Amino acid sequence: MNRTWQEYKEGFGDVKGDHWLGLDFPLPLSQIKSFEKKNDISVNVFGLDNNEIFPLQITDHRSGHHVNLLLFSKGETRHYCLIRNLSRLLGDRTLHDGETYYCNYCLHGFCRQDLLDDHVPFCSPNGPQKLSFPKSEEQKWIEFKHINKQLRVPFVIYADFECFTSPVESSAPNSSCTKAYQKHEPSGFCYYVKCSSNELSKPAYVYRGSNTLDHFFERLIQEEKHICEVLDNVKPMSLSAEEEMVFQKSTKCHICDGELGADPCTGS
Ligand SMILES: [Zn+2]
Numbered sequence: 197m198n199r200t201w202q203e204y205k206e207g208f209g210d211v212k213g214d215h216w217l218g219l220d221f222p223l224p225l226s227q228i229k230s231f232e233k234k235n236d237i238s239v240n241v242f243g244l245d246n247n248e249i250f251p252l253q254i255t256d257h258r259s260g261h262h263v264n265l266l267l268f269s270k271g272e273t274r275h276y277c278l279i280r281n282l283s284r285l286l287g288d289r290t291l292h293d294g295e296t297y298y299c300n301y302c303l304h305g306f307c308r309q310d311l312l313d314d315h316v317p318f319c320s321p322n323g324p325q326k327l328s329f330p331k332s333e334e335q336k337w338i339e340f341k342h343i344n345k346q347l348r349v350p351f352v353i354y355a356d357f358e359c360f361t362s363p364v365e366s367s368a369p370n371s372s373c374t375k376a377y378q379k380h381e382p383s384g385f386c387y388y389v390k391c392s393s394n395e396l397s398k399p400a401y402v403y404r405g406s407n408t409l410d411h412f413f414e415r416l417i418q419e420e421k422h423i424c425e426v427l428d429n430v431k432p433m434s435l436s437a438e439e440e441m442v443f444q445k446s447t448k449c450h451i452c453d454g455e456l457g458a459d460p461c462t463g464s
């Protein structure tokens with residue numbers, strides 16, 4: 197297909213013709229990929245919000261025929277407009293007056309092509325993004341809040357299975373990329389219960405024999421019962437005189453380092 201920019205700009209063919217077969221008109225963003233395939237063209241679509249341009253849909257495969265479109269929408273009404281020069285459209289966003297190379301995914305401008313080339317592999321996996329910057333002093337700072345997730349869990353169970361493998365004929369349909377060639381029959385397992393307090397850790401349990409899976413789950417349920425009993429039985433802290441003194445004198449939480457009194461860990 198060989199079309200001039202003018203033809204793309206002014207539109208071509210019949211909207212009921214092949215270019216649009218199976219597609220709605222005006223084209224929803226969800227159908228852009230199908231439109232690209234049918235017409236051997238790559239399309240990027242940008243949106244406009246409060247005079248700010250942001251990427252809406254960026255093509256996976258840039259083709260020789262590429263167009264950048266600006267999508268105007270008001271309520272249910274949508275209208276595409278051809279962007280002839282993206283750099284010029286974005287040009288007044290910075291004070292830089294030389295040529296600028298824009299990342300299509302985040303619209304960040306670079307002064308050199310090689311800087312943009314270094315950036316794109318890291319940016320493209322995130323897809324099109326609309327950047328917004330903090331508007332108030334409080335929004336300027338973010339901090340880690342899930343202090344509880346830094347705490348060690350009291351019990352961990354490490355388990356490993358052994359299997360016998362036997363060859364099988366694949367019955368998967370041809371369209372599947374997965375080819376089954378072996379069946380794994382569990383033959384045994386080993387697991388180890390590790391507690392943050394060593395005296396409650398247990399020696400590894402090893403099993404070889406029939407009904408391996410059933411036996412494994414029976415054992416796990418027993419272990420869970422035992423762990424719950426240990427956790428329910430809260431023992432008083434036993435502190436040495438020195439530890440007691442440090443505890444009484446402390447003004448900061450030992451977990452989050454916050455001032456005691458308005459501590460997110462204690463909720464007081
Ligand atoms: Zn980017």
Ligand SMILES: [Zn+2]
Pocket residue numbers: 449450451452453454459460461462
């Ligand atoms: Zn705390």
